[in-house]
Amino acid sequence: MDPLLAVENLKVHFPIKKGVLSKTVGYVYAVDGVSFVLQRGQTLGIVGESGCGKTTAGLGILKLVPVTSGTIRYDGKDVTDADGRRLRALRREMQIIFQDPYSSLNPRMTVNQIINDPMQVHGVFAGSERQDRIAYLLERVGLSPEQGRRYPHEFSGGQRQRIGIARALALNPSIIIGDEPVSALDVSIQAQIINLLIELQKDFHLSYIIIAHDLAVVEYICDHVAVMYLGRIVERAAHGPIYTAPKHPYTQALLSAVPVPDPKTKRDRIILKGDVPSPINPPAGCRFHPRCPYRMEICDKKEPQLQDLGGGHEVSCFLYG
Amino acid sequence: MAESDHLLDLQHLKTYFYTFEGVARAVDDVSFFLDPGEVLGIVGESGCGKSVTAQSIMRLIPQPPGKIVEGRILFDGRDLVRLSMGEMRGIRGNRIAMIFQEPMTSLNPVYTIGNQISEMFRLHMGLGRREGLNRAVEMLKKVQIPAPEKRVGEYPHQLSGGMRQRAMIAMALACDPEILIADEPTTALDVTVQAQILDLMLKLKEDFDTAIMMITHDLGVIAEIARRVVVMYAGRIVEEAETVPLFEDPKHPYTQGLLRSIPKLGRRGAGERTRLVEIKGIVPGLLDLPEGCRFSPRCPQVMGICRKKDPPLGRIGPGRTVRCWLYFDEPGKD
Numbered sequence: 001m002d003p004l005l006a007v008e009n010l011k012v013h014f015p016i017k018k019g020v021l022s023k024t025v026g027y028v029y030a031v032d033g034v035s036f037v038l039q040r041g042q043t044l045g046i047v048g049e050s051g052c053g054k055t056t057a058g059l060g061i062l063k064l065v066p067v068t069s070g071t072i073r074y075d076g077k078d079v080t081d082a083d084g085r086r087l088r089a090l091r092r093e094m095q096i097i098f099q100d101p102y103s104s105l106n107p108r109m110t111v112n113q114i115i116n117d118p119m120q121v122h123g124v125f126a127g128s129e130r131q132d133r134i135a136y137l138l139e140r141v142g143l144s145p146e147q148g149r150r151y152p153h154e155f156s157g158g159q160r161q162r163i164g165i166a167r168a169l170a171l172n173p174s175i176i177i178g179d180e181p182v183s184a185l186d187v188s189i190q191a192q193i194i195n196l197l198i199e200l201q202k203d204f205h206l207s208y209i210i211i212a213h214d215l216a217v218v219e220y221i222c223d224h225v226a227v228m229y230l231g232r233i234v235e236r237a238a239h240g241p242i243y244t245a246p247k248h249p250y251t252q253a254l255l256s257a258v259p260v261p262d263p264k265t266k267r268d269r270i271i272l273k274g275d276v277p278s279p280i281n282p283p284a285g286c287r288f289h290p291r292c293p294y295r296m297e298i299c300d301k302k303e304p305q306l307q308d309l310g311g312g313h314e315v316s317c318f319l320y321g
Numbered sequence: 322m323a324e325s326d327h328l329l330d331l332q333h334l335k336t337y338f339y340t341f342e343g344v345a346r347a348v349d350d351v352s353f354f355l356d357p358g359e360v361l362g363i364v365g366e367s368g369c370g371k372s373v374t375a376q377s378i379m380r381l382i383p384q385p386p387g388k389i390v391e392g393r394i395l396f397d398g399r400d401l402v403r404l405s406m407g408e409m410r411g412i413r414g415n416r417i418a419m420i421f422q423e424p425m426t427s428l429n430p431v432y433t434i435g436n437q438i439s440e441m442f443r444l445h446m447g448l449g450r451r452e453g454l455n456r457a458v459e460m461l462k463k464v465q466i467p468a469p470e471k472r473v474g475e476y477p478h479q480l481s482g483g484m485r486q487r488a489m490i491a492m493a494l495a496c497d498p499e500i501l502i503a504d505e506p507t508t509a510l511d512v513t514v515q516a517q518i519l520d521l522m523l524k525l526k527e528d529f530d531t532a533i534m535m536i537t538h539d540l541g542v543i544a545e546i547a548r549r550v551v552v553m554y555a556g557r558i559v560e561e562a563e564t565v566p567l568f569e570d571p572k573h574p575y576t577q578g579l580l581r582s583i584p585k586l587g588r589r590g591a592g593e594r595t596r597l598v599e600i601k602g603i604v605p606g607l608l609d610l611p612e613g614c615r616f617s618p619r620c621p622q623v624m625g626i627c628r629k630k631d632p633p634l635g636r637i638g639p640g641r642t643v644r645c646w647l648y649f650d651e652p653g654k655d
Binding site: 156159187188190191198215219220239240243253254255256257258259260262263264269271272275276 | 517599
């Protein structure tokens with residue numbers, strides 16, 4: 001069986017325009033050759049720091065930003081150039097929840113209208129069936145149907161995120177992309193939303209792509225994890241090995257940098273030097289080489305490719321092989 | 322002259338905000354102390370009053386609508402609450418400095434980094450312009466900014482987020498303050514940069530012998546750098562303890578819930594995940610706080626008394642206090 005979603009060599013480059021004639025003077029290489037597959041019922045996590053391209057990759061899959069090159073296959077069919085009706089059909093299958101529950105809900109619409117909106121746009125579920133579905137969805141995300149008549153500002157951050165989830169579920173999609181779905185929430189609320197997402201995955205047969213910078217959250221939710229750095233995937237594996245035996249020096253540094261809520265674990269922390277370089281001029285060779293503690297001669301000359309170290313644990317680094 | 326054995330001693334601080342909807346008791350009877358050279362963590366979620374506490378110490382509460390209605394903030398024999406704004410200016414930035422979450426909004430975009438750091442020397446030490454700039458370069462070097470001679474002439478927008486936070490720290494430590502209040506200093510930063518900044522803060526604490534008050538929602542950050550922790554909830558301290566006992570044996574149901582609700586890195590293993598323990602409900606609004614214990618509507622161990630009477634913050638061991646009826650006897654408790 002084909003994987004539900006297969007992304008191959010996805011590139012999203014944004015032109016930088018300058019001057020009165022808007023001449024293109026360069027590109028932001030936001031996503032620069034990213035490949036992964038999402039299996040049915042599974043959760044893929046994409047982690048990385050700001051500017052690594054994780055959000056743009058998600059938007060590219062949904063075709064909310066123009067894709068420069070690469071292919072996106074949904075259920076075995078190439079949907080990279082889908083437009084018009086095919087794109088609408090595709091969007092019924094793929095929904096997104098956003099980071100900021102404050103700005104992603106229209107303040108002038110009631111919750112009922114917000115959840116109704118996608119069903120109206122796509123012309124699914126009519127009349128009383130639609131009303132029933134709204135009530136059902138509200139209940140499923142932990143709100144009461146009576147709250148549907150209220151406006152977003154009457155809800156707390158966690159409740160708004162629940163509304164966003166109900167909206168994403170309205171069309172009965174097969175994939176939900178969560179772009180930092182819990183990072184704007186208070187600690188005590190995060191667990192509620194994470195538990196909710198996991199419950200819904202089973203009940204609605206969903207596959208998730210979770211984009212996040214919080215490595216602990218991604219470990220908890222995801223089956224597979226891809227680590228991105230400057231527009232590229234540097235390491236990819238099942239959730240276990242990536243946390244217990246990270247291979248790429250960047251993944252190692254990233255994991256060691258996370259403050260652990262246990263004052264007794266004293267770890268050898270790898271402190272990286274400098275900042276993430278700009279995706280406008282990514283470094284030549286391996287993009288991580290200027291900050292890499294193990295850099296070798298070859299690293300600034302050739303770009304490493306992802307290679308399988310066994311068991312589907314892939315890493316893009318010259319230290320291996 | 323007010324007496325205190327501690328470097329900073331907050332006693333029954335109450336800071337309220339008077340709004341059209343009612344009185345928001347943002348900080349409601351908060352007491353804690355800070356000793357020289359120690360790192361105290363203040364942890365809590367949004368609206369718990371941790372930032373307002375810091376702003377009260379710095380006397381940066383906008384008035385109106387805010388007001389310190391009660392309590393004392395003792396520092397070096399003086400009560401900061403009673404100082405005039407002029408007297409406070411001699412302390413703020415000079416002896417007690419503060420860094421903020423968002424370095425971009427707390428640096429002035431139209432002045433160079435050097436200008437803003439040297440202002441500290443000019444104002445508080447009466448140095449001249451050139452001397453101030455030289456000292457600014459020295460400070461940038463201490464916070465490990467590469468090419469400080471060049472950076473000193475740059476504007477905030479020319480620096481990355483991590484560099485800006487370093488510049489903020491340089492400015493805060495310029496006058497060698499006794500206390501550094503850090504309000505979510507690494508929240509806006511990426512984790513590899515956060516690690517750099519935390520590392521730097523700990524190193525500078527040793528070099529400058531500064532006491533740090535670290536305000537954060539991130540229990541990981543607390544575990545890494547604090548020696549003692551104050552946990553706040555809805556304007557109140559609910560628990561206070563040294564870091565290791567707090568994480569090993571949290572007493573207050575809120576602290577217990579917080580620690581259980583966060584997924585821990587590298588702990589999932591290969592097997593099935595266990596469901597995260599969540600704290601039900603939502604953080605109450607400061608305008609309609611629940612009766613009795615403010616955590617009672619969300620507490621899994623709630624008892625009859627909790628909904629009626631506010632528990633006291635009581636001592637349950639050396640250096641350990643908790644605000645919870647589970648640990649105290651009260652006639653009428655059931």
